[in-house]
Amino acid sequence: MSTPSLVWVRARPAGRSLLSLLLVVAFALSVLAVAGEPVAGSGGAKAAREVLASLLRPDLSLPFLRTVAEATLLTAAYAVAAMTVALAVGIPGALAVSGVLVRRRSARLASVSVVRGLFATVRAIHELVWALLLLIILGPNPIAGVIAIGLPYGATVARVLGERLTDVPAAPLAALTSAGSSPWQTLFYGRLPLAGADLAGYLFYRFECAVRAAAVLSFIGLGGIGFQIQIALADLRFERVWPLLAALLVLVVAVDRLSRYVREAGTV
């Protein structure tokens, strides 16, 4: 009798197999749900050809490049201003949701759960939906755009920052505490350095997201790269879309480089 070269075994943990199955089935169902829809757009193949052809002759005239530069600057300004709001909301928020400054357990639980619920609601709503809602209250006002991005980002920063500040190794913090360090002192001498460069890198990643979000504030009629793209598309001037996209790309990549640099400079 020969030994078979392969036999069936239960190789993987059941949880993972189940998960893979679930994900594949969910995807298949979603495909089936749209399978009957017609696919071709209004312009059809002709529009596709035009869009692609315009790639070869982008509008690089000086006046338009000036417009691109101004739009890029404005988008960057929106992103930076929004990040200052996000930090102004997020840093105190992080201290509140993580409860790292409260010694008493019961007080910590109370403060943490109230603030968490509030922030979870703010975070659930996409920044552009916030923009639409703030538009109604503040009118077509750049401040509305800044707050619209800054508010949900602040709530996200609060959660992530809070998690990073709590997920640091406990022993060095205990050593500081036993040397008489107060929660605030432990924050600066222990938690922040331990969370370290990763944290700064994350904030830059948020900044990168803010740049993308700022680019599409045209939704509420505010200027910037997205606004110019919308104008170009409305006029069917595809050759103007590409330089604008390129400018956005440069902006995002620049921030991404900065984020990587910060992370690597801190961890090496």
Add this chain to the structure above:
Amino acid sequence: MSADVHLARRPTPDTPSPPDGDGRAPWLLGPALIVVALAVLVVVGAWAVILTQPTTTLPGLGVTWQRSVDFGRDLLGVDSVGTPAYADRAAWGEVLPLAVDTVVMSVLAVGLAAVGALATIGYSSRLLTVGEFGTHPRLAWPLYLLSRSMHIVARSVPDVVWALLIVFLVRPGILAGALALALHDSGVLGRLGSDVVDNLDRGPLRNLRAAGAGRVAMVAYGVLPQALPRLVTFLLYRWEVIVRATVVVGFITTAGLGYQLRLDLAFRRWTDVALVLLVYVVLVWGVDALSSALRRLAR
């Protein structure tokens, strides 16, 4: 008694003073001082740009508060006649199918993004192309650079802008929205995925190669088992992000809750806006909860 002893043992003043010895500035901010100054400059400049926009106004706190309260009352339908939409069975009947559409759009988007990312990660990871375990000496660099740039472009353009472009090519609807979301996210996932692969533990891979494994065997036995659980985790995280974004992309591709929200806002049907927002927030929370449950399953 013991406290006195304790004090007596400390003759030096208990105050920090400028250092005398090693010359190098010992402070944390020292080397970064220029960076800090630059950052302050950038922030001030940005706010200057924002505040000097022609449409910028700084409404008083009182006015803003009053308008917010009014808007809140509108949303709740306090002063309106008739049943507010959120208390109306028929309105729920209209919105819930749209919520289903939104979920379908998000799942489709995650799936397509995963397919797009998985198809390209092999080429965009340094390790498997131009790095230690690359095998195609001539095509490695072009393939690597091409797939990397594809990821960068896909990621840099926001899903909303992709949607604006896609509606020229694909009929507006769930599929168009899903494609726009997937395009952006395949870039995000592609980048995260190639980072995961590049940071893999090299030991098992070296062992496999020493055991004579080919490229396929190496990926199947060395790369995927290590990388897949992390990729699935990322996928679920991105699902949470995508569900939030479906509403915005739906504005443009006229699908799901987003389109409904746009119509309700345009026609100032405030209580319907409230209903859509309610369903939206509950949906996002539901997906967050489901995603974290599934992530626990992945561990």
Add this chain to the structure above:
Amino acid sequence: MTSPSTNGAHPYGCALEGVCISYAGQPALGPLDLQVPTGQAVALVGPSGAGKTSLLRAVAGQRRPGSGRVLLAGRDISGLRRAELPGLAGLMSQRLDLIPQLSVRHNVQSGALGRWGLARSLAALLLPLEHPPARAAARRVGLEQLLPRRVADLSGGELQRVALARLLVQDPAVVLADEPVASLDPARADDLLGMMRATGREGGRTLIVSLHSPELAVRHFDRVIGLRAGRIVFDLPPSRVTPAELQSLYELLDLTPTRP
């Protein structure tokens, strides 16, 4: 044995009365009675799991005993205010628990946090200011040249000395150290223990150190206590610690089931 030397201090730097500690129902220490005169240097020896760490943590106030009392300079540790403890006892744990991302200077200075307000702590962290006792402590342990370096970049022996300098800045009356030389080669171990002894003597501090090596205990300390399974097996001046005694300490353990 050295007699209590510090003028006006309580005769006993530290005392344990019927102290018992257990983890998850498993007894780890005691019941234990122990009195350490002020200024004495005590070595705790014994195999892993003997209860050395539990004893040190109890004296440092980091582990509340299930029963019994811990007295520091005659005062019950459970009656102390939070701010009083750092001046009475300080523990250098086996993992050292330094902050790797900060410089040696900031790690050493963090020993003074208990005496500083927030403003002063921040100034010392962010501005080019130095705490003179921190430099003195660093000089004492031979680290002065390394003050600006990041702790993450130091070697094992240097890390031990940073932790010691931090403890010197904290300036507790009772210095506790858990296996401070476990990861050092014999020459460096001798060096570090000599340094601990000397700094202890200078400040009139009481010293309790747990060690794996009985040889080092005999060479550097006034008193050697053998612990096994949470009990004191012997308590002798170093001259009277015989090889037979030590052998019994470690051999007997092989017959007893060890706890994880």
